[in-house]
Amino acid sequence: MHNLETPEIFDLTTLQTNPEEIITMQGIKKSFNGQEVLRGVDLTIHRGETLVILGRSGGGKSVLVSMLVGLLTPDEGSIIIENQEVTQFQSEKEWNQVRLKIGFLFQGAALYDSMTVGENVAFPLRQHTKLSEDEIQRLVAEKLKWVELEGIEDKMPSELSGGMQKRVGLARTMALNPKIIIYDEPTTGLDPVTSDTIAELIRNLQQEFQVTSIVVTHDIRTTFYVADRVAMLHEGKILTVGTVDEIQNSPYQEVQQFIHGTRRGKKKG
Ligand SMILES: Nc1ncnc2c1ncn2[C@@H]1O[C@H](COP(=O)(O)OP(=O)(O)O)[C@@H](O)[C@H]1O
Numbered sequence: 707m708h709n710l711e712t713p714e715i716f717d718l719t720t721l722q723t724n725p726e727e728i729i730t731m732q733g734i735k736k737s738f739n740g741q742e743v744l745r746g747v748d749l750t751i752h753r754g755e756t757l758v759i760l761g762r763s764g765g766g767k768s769v770l771v772s773m774l775v776g777l778l779t780p781d782e783g784s785i786i787i788e789n790q791e792v793t794q795f796q797s798e799k800e801w802n803q804v805r806l807k808i809g810f811l812f813q814g815a816a817l818y819d820s821m822t823v824g825e826n827v828a829f830p831l832r833q834h835t836k837l838s839e840d841e842i843q844r845l846v847a848e849k850l851k852w853v854e855l856e857g858i859e860d861k862m863p864s865e866l867s868g869g870m871q872k873r874v875g876l877a878r879t880m881a882l883n884p885k886i887i888i889y890d891e892p893t894t895g896l897d898p899v900t901s902d903t904i905a906e907l908i909r910n911l912q913q914e915f916q917v918t919s920i921v922v923t924h925d926i927r928t929t930f931y932v933a934d935r936v937a938m939l940h941e942g943k944i945l946t947v948g949t950v951d952e953i954q955n956s957p958y959q960e961v962q963q964f965i966h967g968t969r970r971g972k973k974k975g
């Protein structure tokens with residue numbers, strides 16, 4: 707039950723925003739041990755788009771997206787997800803409602819080693835639903851088909867290649883049909899061919915199911931393959947946001963350096 711003594715909380719947390727804007731972040735700041743990682747991030751994510759957050763390693767990309775599922779809280783700033791000001795949340799229960807809408811494919815995306823592929827994909831369904839065993843098996847098969855791994859339910863994660871493990875992780879992320887999917891470094895550590903397969907899958911899933919996708923990466927190749935728009939995180943702020951074309955032709959030196967290889971752009975040794 708909601709706390710009847712504080713009904714005003716619901717007025718505070720339910721906001722009318724542009725329906726095109728599924729997530730709006732404003733003035734996000736975050737420091738760790740006196741070190742400012744995010745210095746005022748402003749970013750809007752549109753419903754149905756694939757937005758890539760591009761930036762160098764250690765720049766705060768994972769920190770930023772962790773805030774969208776309540777794993778970290780900003781020191782300052784506002785985050786509105788589908789009209790709800792999530793920084794005002796008072797309980798885990800409120801967060802859990804949001805988490806059901808957002809699938810998060812974590813960097814590394816470790817599967818449970820001791821569980822079969824089928825059990826891995828079934829895990830969120832068993833945690834969050836009361837579906838029958840038959841229904842769970844049907845959904846597991848469906849999700850594995852989405853990631854082009856039909857019929858591998860009984861395999862163990864250790865029997866799979868890195869790319870296949872990523873795809874099983876994605877099937878698990880999609881188990882509850884999230885309307886937003888966050889991919890944290892989905893192609894890092896994979897060879898170029900496997901990376902392209904994952905990037906293609908991200909693109910296909912977005913087109914087929916109209917999910918809103920947020921892809922965090924430092925990989926230019928993946929960025930240009932999947933992005934509708936690219937937001938460049940640089941020195942704790944969003945330096946610029948644009949289409950792939952706009953980013954490729956960006957007047958910002960920092961963007962050009964990033965695109966054409968950090969090594970060539972590196973000036974301070
Ligand atoms: N929970 C944490 N505690 C302390 N420092 C952290 C924590 N999470 C991230 N950081 C620091 O924040 C910075 C940004 O990290 P991260 O968001 O992981 O970068 P990216 O994902 O862009 O590679 C790093 O310096 C990292 O050490």
Ligand SMILES: [Mg+2]
Pocket residue numbers: 764767768769813890891
């Ligand atoms: Mg990261």
